[in-house]
Amino acid sequence: MIPATLVTSSAAILSFAATVLLFGCGGWSTGPGTTGQSTHTVKLSWTQITSSDVSGYNIYRATYTDSCGSFSKINYVLNTSTLYTDSEVADGTSYCYAATTVNTRNEESGYSNIAINVQIPPP
Numbered sequence: 001m002i003p004a005t006l007v008t009s010s011a012a013i014l015s016f017a018a019t020v021l022l023f024g025c026g027g028w029s030t031g032p033g034t035t036g037q038s039t040h041t042v043k044l045s046w047t048q049i050t051s052s053d054v055s056g057y058n059i060y061r062a063t064y065t066d067s068c069g070s071f072s073k074i075n076y077v078l079n080t081s082t083l084y085t086d087s088e089v090a091d092g093t094s095y096c097y098a099a100t101t102v103n104t105r106n107e108e109s110g111y112s113n114i115a116i117n118v119q120i121p122p123p
Contacts, residue, residue: 042085044085044099045084049101053104054102055078057078057102058073058075060097061074096115098111
């Protein structure tokens with residue numbers, strides 16, 4: 001478990017805390033018809049923002065080597081929950097995660113504090 005505090009703000013001061021949890025280790029499957037994809041997932045959770053101005057959250061991921069690379073949004077639809085599971089991770093890779101809040105005017109805050117060097121075990 002890698003704890004991380006994520007703080008974000010927009011026109012109204014908004015903040016939340018998140019914990020990054022690494023779960024699963026089903027390993028690789030090499031039988032017929034398998035894809036060889038990682039069975040690891042990263043589960044993100046945070047405390048809900050109580051402002052009525054918040055519509056939801058966007059979650060961003062970057063690969064990590066010596067530092068975080070460029071972030072890409074990984075949720076395709078605005079996340080209205082305080083939970084997100086990233087199942088698109090690669091074995092043996094390290095990541096950084098950040099989040100933003102989106103208000104009712106569709107304005108997005110800057111990145112939260114960043115969860116750095118979330119390590120996915122090798123196969």
